[in-house]
Amino acid sequence: RVAVAANAQFVLKKLADDFKKRTGISVEVISGASGKLAVQIKNGAPYDIFLSADMDFAENLYTEGFTLSKPRIYALGSLIVCSSTGTDLKNWTSLITAKSPGKIAIGNPKVAPYGKAAEEALNYYKVYQQASERLVFAESISQVNTYVLQGVVSLGFTTQSLVYELPASQRFQWQKVNPLAYAPIEQGAVLLKYSKNKNYLNNKKFFDYLFSAGAKAIFRQFGYTIA
Amino acid sequence: MEWTPIWLSLKLAAITTIILLILSIPLAYWLSRRSSLFKVFIEAILTMPLVLPPSVLGFYLLISFSPNGFPGHWLQEHFNLSLVFSFQGLVLASVIYSLPFMVSPLKSALAHLPLSLTEASYTMGKSKLETFFRVQLPNIQSSLWTAIVLTFAHTLGEFGVVLMIGGRLEGSTKVASIAIYDAVDNNQYHEANLYSMVLFAITFVIVILVFIFNRNAARGPLE
Amino acid sequence: MEWTPIWLSLKLAAITTIILLILSIPLAYWLSRRSSLFKVFIEAILTMPLVLPPSVLGFYLLISFSPNGFPGHWLQEHFNLSLVFSFQGLVLASVIYSLPFMVSPLKSALAHLPLSLTEASYTMGKSKLETFFRVQLPNIQSSLWTAIVLTFAHTLGEFGVVLMIGGRLEGSTKVASIAIYDAVDNNQYHEANLYSMVLFAITFVIVILVFIFNRNAARGPLE
Amino acid sequence: MIDIEIYKKIKTYQGVKELVVKDKIPQGSVTKVYGPSGAGKTTFLRMIAGLVSPERGRIKAGDQLWFDAAVKLNLSPQERRAGFVFQDYALFPNMTAMEHLRYATADQPLIERLLQIGKMEAFAGHKPQQLSGGQQQRLAILRALALRPKLLLMDEAFSALDDELREELITDLKVILKEFEASTIIVSHHAQETLGFADRSLKIE
Amino acid sequence: MIDIEIYKKIKTYQGVKELVVKDKIPQGSVTKVYGPSGAGKTTFLRMIAGLVSPERGRIKAGDQLWFDAAVKLNLSPQERRAGFVFQDYALFPNMTAMEHLRYATADQPLIERLLQIGKMEAFAGHKPQQLSGGQQQRLAILRALALRPKLLLMDEAFSALDDELREELITDLKVILKEFEASTIIVSHHAQETLGFADRSLKIE
Numbered sequence A: 001r002v003a004v005a006a007n008a009q010f011v012l013k014k015l016a017d018d019f020k021k022r023t024g025i026s027v028e029v030i031s032g033a034s035g036k037l038a039v040q041i042k043n044g045a046p047y048d049i050f051l052s053a054d055m056d057f058a059e060n061l062y063t064e065g066f067t068l069s070k071p072r073i074y075a076l077g078s079l080i081v082c083s084s085t086g087t088d089l090k091n092w093t094s095l096i097t098a099k100s101p102g103k104i105a106i107g108n109p110k111v112a113p114y115g116k117a118a119e120e121a122l123n124y125y126k127v128y129q130q131a132s133e134r135l136v137f138a139e140s141i142s143q144v145n146t147y148v149l150q151g152v153v154s155l156g157f158t159t160q161s162l163v164y165e166l167p168a169s170q171r172f173q174w175q176k177v178n179p180l181a182y183a184p185i186e187q188g189a190v191l192l193k194y195s196k197n198k199n200y201l202n203n204k205k206f207f208d209y210l211f212s213a214g215a216k217a218i219f220r221q222f223g224y225t226i227a
Numbered sequence B, C: 001m002e003w004t005p006i007w008l009s010l011k012l013a014a015i016t017t018i019i020l021l022i023l024s025i026p027l028a029y030w031l032s033r034r035s036s037l038f039k040v041f042i043e044a045i046l047t048m049p050l051v052l053p054p055s056v057l058g059f060y061l062l063i064s065f066s067p068n069g070f071p072g073h074w075l076q077e078h079f080n081l082s083l084v085f086s087f088q089g090l091v092l093a094s095v096i097y098s099l100p101f102m103v104s105p106l107k108s109a110l111a112h113l114p115l116s117l118t119e120a121s122y123t124m125g126k127s128k129l130e131t132f133f134r135v136q137l138p139n140i141q142s143s144l145w146t147a148i149v150l151t152f153a154h155t156l157g158e159f160g161v162v163l164m165i166g167g168r169l170e171g172s173t174k175v176a177s178i179a180i181y182d183a184v185d186n187n188q189y190h191e192a193n194l195y196s197m198v199l200f201a202i203t204f205v206i207v208i209l210v211f212i213f214n215r216n217a218a219r220g221p222l223e
Numbered sequence D, E: 001m002i003d004i005e006i007y008k009k010i011k012t013y014q015g016v017k018e019l020v021v022k023d024k025i026p027q028g029s030v031t032k033v034y035g036p037s038g039a040g041k042t043t044f045l046r047m048i049a050g051l052v053s054p055e056r057g058r059i060k061a062g063d064q065l066w067f068d069a070a071v072k073l074n075l076s077p078q079e080r081r082a083g084f085v086f087q088d089y090a091l092f093p094n095m096t097a098m099e100h101l102r103y104a105t106a107d108q109p110l111i112e113r114l115l116q117i118g119k120m121e122a123f124a125g126h127k128p129q130q131l132s133g134g135q136q137q138r139l140a141i142l143r144a145l146a147l148r149p150k151l152l153l154m155d156e157a158f159s160a161l162d163d164e165l166r167e168e169l170i171t172d173l174k175v176i177l178k179e180f181e182a183s184t185i186i187v188s189h190h191a192q193e194t195l196g197f198a199d200r201s202l203k204i205e
C-alpha cells in the first residue's frame, strides 16, 4: 500500500500500472494531504510506502523512527500559474499588478509545499503586496485545481502535473513559473517500518522502482523534473 | 493563538442560528400541520444536504455561486454580493447545512402538542400567528432550546463547507474550526489544543447557561 | 463508479444508528427525568464533540486509539481489536459524533410527555422499563423517527472524522463520502456527481419511506 | 337569536350515524343540551364554535350567517368568537391563571371580578398543572367569560364542582351573562346541575 | 382493612396548609370522599396509590405496611397496585380501548365482560382521542378494573356520565367489586352520584 500526497496521486497511478506490467505486482494507492498521512502513519496506519509532497514530513517520520530508510527525493515539482478564464498568462505578473478583479488561489503556505513555493515566487517578483488582498488560501493543491477549473478564481498556482491530467476539452491556460523564483519543491519518499509485516520484498521492489529509469521517464512525462 | 478566528466562529454560529430560527419556525409550523405527501417530500428534501460530505456540498455551492455561474453572476451584478470567499457565503452554506437540525425537532414537537390548545385559542378570537407565538411555541420551549443549542454547536464545528467556499481569509472566513484544522495539519498540536480548549470553554458556558435557563423557565413558580 | 463505498456507507450508517438507538434511549430517558445540575452538565458534555471540526475530533480519537496510546494498546492486546484504520473505528467515531442528534430530540420529547401517563402505568403495576417501552416511547414516535433519520443522514455525510481515523482502505474504510470527496479532489466531477446521485437516491427513498410509515403509524384507525 | 339546522355524519366502528340538530335559540336564553354519552353533544358544540364543519345545513347568529353549506360559507372560529368551555378544559400549560385571563382580555377590572366569582384570587399565579381539578374547571369557565362572548358554549362545565360552589357560581354567572347579553348552551348530564340556570332544553341522540 | 393516618403540607399562594386524614377503611366497603374543591381529595388518593409521599404518618393495607414515615418505608405504586381512575383519565394516546385493557390484563374473558359493562364493545378499536368524554371516562374505569385491584381509587369517576348510564354501571360495579373482594374509595362532588354505591363517607377540608 502506498500513501501518496494528493498532488502526485495521478502520476503514481500511472507508475503503479507500469510497475504491474513489468512485475505483475499490484499496488494500492491511498492519497491524502501529506500532513494527515504522516499523522496517520505515526498512529499505526497500515501503509508500506509514503510519498510526501515535500521533505519535511518524510524527514520527520525518519527522525521519529517510523521508516526503514532515510528519505530519498523521488522528484522535483514544478510550479505553474494557470487559469481557465481565457486570459493570456504570458505576462502574469502584470495581471497581478493591474489589480484586475477576481481572486488568486494558492495553497496554504503553512502546510502545502506548492503554496509555500507560490508565496516565494510572488515575493521574488515583488508582487506579493499587490496580490495579497486577492489571495485565497486553499487546503491543498487539489483545491487550488478545483478553484481554477471551476473558474471561481481568475489565477491559481499549482503543480505542472495538473496539465497532463486534464481532458482535452478543458479550457485551460498555463505558464511555467521560473524555477529560480522559488526554492525547489523536493518530494521525498520513505519505506515505512510497516512494510516489514507483509510482502516486504514486493514493497522494496516498488520503492526501488520509483528511482529507476523507467519511473523517471514517467515522472518527467507528467511535468516533474528529476534531480 | 489569535482571537479573531474564535470571534468569527461565534459570530457565524450566532448569525446562522438566528437566521435558521427565523426560517425554521414558519417551516416547522407548516410541516407540522396535517401532513400531505407533498410535505413529506419537502421534509425529505431538507434532510438531503446532510447526506453529502460537507466539502462536496461546498463544492456544489462553489459551482453555483462562482462568478461564472448564473446565480453568482447575477448576485454580483445586482447586489455586489459575492457568496464565495466571503462571510456571507459561509452564513448561507451553514444555513443550508444546519437547517434540518433546527426544523425537524421543532416540527416533531409541534406535532406532539394537543390540538385542543390551538382550538381553544382560536375560539378566543386569536389569529393563527398570535396562537403560534403565545401558545404553541412557549409549550415546546424545551425542544426549541435543544434545537438552538444543536444548531449553534454544529455550525461552530463545521469546516468542510467552510473550507471549500471560504478560502481562509483572515478576519472574514478563517474561522476557528479552520484554524484548529490548520494547526493540526501543521504539527502545531499545542496551538490546536489551545484553540480547542478555548472553543470548548466558551461553548460549554453558553450551553450550560441555556440549559439552566431552559430548566428554570420550564418550571412553575411553585416548584 | 464502484458500489463498495456506497454499500459500506449504508452499512456504517445503519450500524451507527442502531448502536445510537440502544445508547440514546436509556440516556435520553435518564436525562428527561427530574433534571439536576449534574444532568445539565452531562447533557452539555454530550454536545461538545459537535463543536470541534470533525477532522480534529478524528485526530484526537486517532491519538487516543492508536496502538501507541494506552487505550489502543490495551484493546489490541486483550481483544485484538483495533479502532484505527478499521470499520469498527469508524463506527465508534460516528457514534460519538452523532450522539447529540439522537439523544437531544428524544430527551425533549420525553420531557414534554404528560407525567400522568407514566403514573397511570405505574399504578397498573408496570415496571419503569415496561412503561417506557409500551407507553412513553410509542407516544414520542414522531420524534424518534425524526432522530433516526437525522442520525442516519448525518452519518452518511460524515467524512472528516472518518477520513482521519479510517484512512481510505478499500472495502473497509473507504466509504461513499470519501469516494465522492476524492473524486472532486481529482477533478473527476462526473464520477462525483454519479456517487452523489446514487447516495441521494437511496437515502431519499429510505427517508421518504420512514416518513410515510411514521405518518401512517401516527394516525388512528378511523382517520 | 341563533338559528341552527345541521347534519353531520359521525363515524364509529358501529357504523356511520347521522347527527341532526334543529333549534332556534332565543337571545339571552340558557339552553341545556342532554342526551346519552357519545350522542354527539360535544360535536354539536364544536360545530357551533366553528371547530368542526357540518356536512349540510346552516347556522345563523342574529343576522350574521356563520355557516351555510349551500353557499359554502363557513366563518372561522376566530370570526365567531364563541366562548367555549372545553370538556377537558384545554388550558394552556405555559400560562398562570392570571395570564390565561390576560390572554383573553385587557380589561383588568373584569379580570379581578372574574377571579372573585371563581374564588380563584389565591391561585392567580398558579399554572394549570398546579391546580386541582375543580380549580382548573373554574379557570376554563373564567377564561371563556373574559372574552365577553355573545354566545357561551359550556361542555360539562360544572362536573368537577361541588354543589355549594356550583350554586354560588351559577348565581354570579346569571348576572354576568345578562350583562354581556349572552346566550348560553350548556351540555350537562345531571338534571340537577343546571336547575335554576337553564331555561330551556334540547335533546340530542 | 386499610388503616390511614397521614399528614401532608400543601403549598399554594394562600400559604401552606396541612392536610390531615385519619381513617380506617373496612374491607369490601365503598367510601365516599368529599370536601370543597382544592381541599386535597386528589392529593389524598395519590398518596394512597403511592404517587405522592406524605410528610408524616402511615398507611397499612391489610397486614402489609405501605408507608411509614417513622421507618422510612414507602412502597412504590407498582407494589401497591391500586386501581386508579384519574380525574383527567390519563389514557394512553397510542392505545385503542382494547389495547388499554390488554395492557392491564391477559384475561380475555374479563376484558369482554368489562367492555360489556362499560357499553364499550363498539369502541374497542378506538383510540382515546376518537372517544367522547363519557366514553373516555368509562374506559378509564374499565382499565382500573381490569387489574383486579384489591383497592380501587376513583377520582370523580362518574362526572361525565348521565344518570341512567351511571346507575347501570354502578349496579355492575358492585357485583364485580364484590367478586374481586376490593375496597373502594371514591371522590365525588355530587351527593346523588354515589347514592346506592357508597356505604360510608369521609370529609376532607
Ligand SMILES: Nc1ncnc2c1ncn2[C@@H]1O[C@H](COP(=O)(O)OP(=O)(O)OP(=O)(O)O)[C@@H](O)[C@H]1O
Residues within 6 Å of the ligand: B222, D123, D126, D129, D130, D131, D132, D133, D134, D135, D160, E010, E011, E012, E036, E037, E038, E039, E040, E041, E042, E043, E044, E087
Ligand atoms: N403541583 C402542584 N403544585 C402546587 N400546588 C398544587 C399542585 N397540585 C395541587 N396543588 C394544590 O393543592 C391543593 C389540593 O389539590 P387537590 O388536587 O388534591 O384538590 P382536590 O381536593 O382534588 O380538588 P378538586 O375537587 O378541585 O379536584 C390545591 O389547592 C392545589 O392548588
Ligand SMILES: Nc1ncnc2c1ncn2[C@@H]1O[C@H](COP(=O)(O)OP(=O)(O)OP(=O)(O)O)[C@@H](O)[C@H]1O
Residues within 6 Å of the ligand: C222, D010, D011, D012, D036, D037, D038, D039, D040, D041, D042, D043, D044, D087, E129, E130, E131, E132, E133, E134, E135, E160
Ligand atoms: N376524532 C374522532 N374520530 C372518530 N370518532 C370520533 C371522534 N371524535 C368523536 N368520535 C365519535 O363521535 C361520537 C360523538 O362524540 P361526542 O364527543 O360528540 O359525544 P358526546 O355526546 O359529547 O358524548 P359524552 O357525553 O360522552 O361526552 C362518539 O361516538 C365518538 O366515538
Ligand SMILES: [Mg+2]
Residues within 6 Å of the ligand: D041, D042, D043, D087, D155, E132, E133, E134
Ligand atoms: Mg362530550
Ligand SMILES: [Mg+2]
Residues within 6 Å of the ligand: D132, D133, D134, E041, E042, E043, E087, E155
Ligand atoms: Mg381533584
